[in-house]
Amino acid sequence: MAKRRHKGTDEILLIPFLDILCSLIGVLILIIVVLCVAQSQQTQGRTAEEVRMAQEHKDMLKELKEREEQKVKVEQMLVKLQEVQKNLEDKQQRFVNLRKLLSSSKELQEQNKEISMKLQKELDDLMTEIDGMTRQEKETKKEIAALTAELEKRKIPESKKLPPVVVQPSGSGMPETTKVYFVECSSGSLKVLGAWDDQDYRLSASASVVVADVAYNHFLTEVSKDKNSLILFLIRDDGQTAFNAGAGRAEADYKVRVGKLPIPGRGQLDLALFDKFRGKIPAPAAGAPAPTPPAGTKS
Template sequence: MAKRRHKGTDEILLIPFLDILCSLIGVLILIIVVLCVSQSQQTKGRTPEEIKMAQEYKDMLKELKEREKLQQLVIEKLAKLKEVQKNLEDKQLRFVKLRKILDSSKELKEQNKEISQKLQKELDDLLTEIDGIGRQQKDTQKEIELLAAELKKRQVPPDKKVPPVVVQPSGSGMADTTKVYFVECSSGALKVLGAWGEDYRLAATPSVVVADVAYNHFLSEVGKDKNSLILFLIRDDGQGAFNTGAGRAEADYSIRVGKLPIPGRGQLDLALFDKYRGKISAPPTPGTAAPTPAEKKS
């Protein structure tokens, strides 16, 4: 018998299935990209190690504040104990004087019977007060010992040092011709890091930044190279110092500046920038007039 041929409509078409599969893969890729971008924005571009160090720094600040409170409480307790001891000594001295009066001759006692009764009553009151002060002194001393033990337990071990902060280039890197100079910004101060072989620190007030000879020499020399970049490393409390120092460099000397937030208080490690770091000549001796932007252009 002849085999029956299948009609064209009986064939299985895979094209709709492949379309659905490709669409599903595209949606998954889009979700992954969105999650990566969202995670990067939440951490502000910081690495997990930097976030961990920043959290440890916050915990350490909290611990230091608690230790300061405990130490202040111990000082107050010690002052109170000293006052109690002085009061006790005064009471004991008075007790001795009253005892001498009571131990005087019988004739004097009879003549001063009324006074003696008052003194006896006062003596009893003093004994009661001395007993109460003694108990209070013991309680205070015990509380001071507990606070001292707690303070000792909270002390940071001498061998536990703050880890260094490794400064890493951000973005896709920089050109090989770029010369990078670093300025650390902290509370009320700027520090030029090794631009001429050693660090230089100055106050971050507008009057000092404008008149400081070494800092303006630094800006003048860096401004001569169009490929130069001053990277300001901003500590947690250094935003004001950055505004003053970077404003002078950018507005008056037309120098390209960048900024990089630095978490924690560890020492800065700039090893990853070694091949980009620039060097300038040492600043003039103190007493020389500070360079100005006008002199730089001439």
């Protein structure tokens, strides 16, 4: 501690202490700034880039859903157009038959003018219906053209499509007898990939749905029948919670062997390297109740 003599009194020199204190304050401020910057660049443990990619994925799913809805509308309008065209053809044929009857049956007109008047009225009504249906056909075609154009605009350009994610077997491979089934885990949902009829099946990853969903529990029941089966859960960066729900049900209640594989990026999954190991099960019966887990397990 530095001291100096001044007028016979001992004085403590405080300048070194102030220097140290200022240095400590500066270091603390720097640490706080670094922590704030790091915190601002992360959201719920994810970096800003991961958040951006997650938002892009969410927007893409929304876009795909809207495109699917547009496609369904087009299909419905095409069915409606076919019905209109068929009805129009029927009406036109009836119109031709009635006109032929009226023009050729002079004797009928003279014998029964009342019948003739009814036929003429029906002919006039048919003309009105034909005009209306012709306009409806044109409007339906116009609406279909507009929906088709909207679908075309919503197509994702090849240059903007994300590259596929090739899923590769880990380690030294697996036994030839292994039958592998895939479940994709993403934010709030599970998707069984092509386990039956080459169709994917999506369900909510909430615990209540996973326990009660008929198709998912049918899937687990069928897979559990073969001890060589493996369900490989493919986990997107936001799919850990979904994995916990889906894999937990498979392991705890059905004693199915499971594996997990983190999936980087947002591209479509390419499972071609597993083709010879892919397992298949029969499709769930329509309207069937959810199967009960095997005896000795909890539900």
